[in-house]
Amino acid sequence: MPGSRAASSRLAIAARPFLARPDGDGARRDLLTPQERDRLASIASLVRIERGDILFRQGAEANAIYDIAGGVLKSVLQRPDGTRAILGFFFPQDIVGLAEDGRYVSTVQAVSGAVLYRMPLRALERLLKHDRELDHQFLLKACHELRGAQLHVLTLGIVRAEIRVLRFLGLMRQMQAPEAGLGSLIELPMSRADIAEYLGLTPETVSRVFARLRRAQIIASPNPHLIRVVDEERFLAIAEDEGRVRPPAPRVSAAD
Amino acid sequence: MPGSRAASSRLAIAARPFLARPDGDGARRDLLTPQERDRLASIASLVRIERGDILFRQGAEANAIYDIAGGVLKSVLQRPDGTRAILGFFFPQDIVGLAEDGRYVSTVQAVSGAVLYRMPLRALERLLKHDRELDHQFLLKACHELRGAQLHVLTLGIVRAEIRVLRFLGLMRQMQAPEAGLGSLIELPMSRADIAEYLGLTPETVSRVFARLRRAQIIASPNPHLIRVVDEERFLAIAEDEGRVRPPAPRVSAAD
DNA sequence: CTAGCCTCTTGATCGGAATCAAGGCGCGCC
DNA sequence: GGCGCGCCTTGATTCCGATCAAGAGGCTAG
Known part of the structure; x- marks a missing residue:
């Protein structure tokens, strides 16, 4: 908020949805096709980083x-006071590197060891000038990313x-099993602290919630980084049904 | 999260920052220039709506x-359980109408009476095809909007x-006084309930916070919709300095 | 002018998450 | 193999925001 007195920064975007032909096949509209990926490969070089390494800084x-x-990987934003928030996690085939005014808007750090294709902006710029289709894909990504941020909010x-x-x-499952359904197994490569920073909670609370869900037989977890959804019904019921309403109020009112 | 099993929806965007010439003048890079606005005017028609009216629905x-x-105006998103979250407020010169897959992603509703220029997508599409500069402005808007969502998070x-x-x-002030500084007066056209839904609080809490800030002489407010920042120092100190740390701990430790 | 409604405010109580604290486990390093 | 360090978990306590409740002010319509 400070620093970037970006004036009237506010405004919703016109995502040119008309360009986003609804794409009947229902597949990941925000991912590049193998062909598009190939075209990008020509300007890419391979990079390896270790768990904890920072790819680039805000x-x-x-x-x-x-x-x-x-x-x-994870995307991290610093608060003025030094605390941090995690904006999101990124998986294979995701693209990272959003910038504004030529500067990265967040820090991106490896949650696990990772391998990436690095695409210099100058080369990418040239490529996109001649490839309007590919160019358009990037806009779709921007819109989808925005949607993601809104769901986060x-x-x-x-x-x-x-x-x-x-x-x-639910989000992690969706990201790992796009085809859905497959999903009772969820991998959580990130730490409890990471999850807490993403959700605006403390690590202790996250840990306690997992314990409660385990006791309630809604999930099981052989180890802290692997979750199995045991009771899909209640899983979805709690995740989707109530915002701030009171759920457990049987109120037998025995004496009444 | 449900419904849009948009598969691997995750991914940060490459905002083509290189195209966003840093624009030394520091002015609102996300707003259209008068010239661009004029070009858009050719396809626009005027619309008036009243406070509370819904411009379009999610x-x-x-x-x-x-x-x-x-x-x-305000942008509102429904939760599966019926509760809502406000994603943002929009002021004159902002553009609203983000869609994905041809459908609006959020509901937009008037906070006060409003006047808007309506631009049909079909016509806009034609226009943008011939106007690459204008086309590019929309991408910048998308990126800026994303930035806003991240700050919200x-x-x-x-x-x-x-x-x-x-x-x-601070955000409201920034949106009303892009030139900054001018700023000790802040107008809040929206209700306490709106603010609460934006901040993830209840209206009561919002009201109480205002009362506390007033008592602490940090702000003054002749009426609920007008705020004057009295103590800029502390205003910024609290707004920017601490995330979850304990602030009031003078601890005179008298006996020590 | 008054009745009714809506918004804002204030008060009292409750509950749940943060905080403070300590112990266990897995893993790499020495 | 044992030590030390992270990370995760669990427990006790505190505090703050949600909730329930009620009252005040303002605006509109009758």
């Missing part, structure tokens, strides 16, 4: 974007920690 | 975007209500 000059080949507006965590699990 | 078929000429991750409210005031 505010640094942006001179490349990255296509994730393997591993998981929606989740953070929920008071109850159980619901936030369950929605997070 | 999920409805998107066939136009709107340029706000006067008034204030940042604010919602903060625990203390005072800080959330103060950051909100």
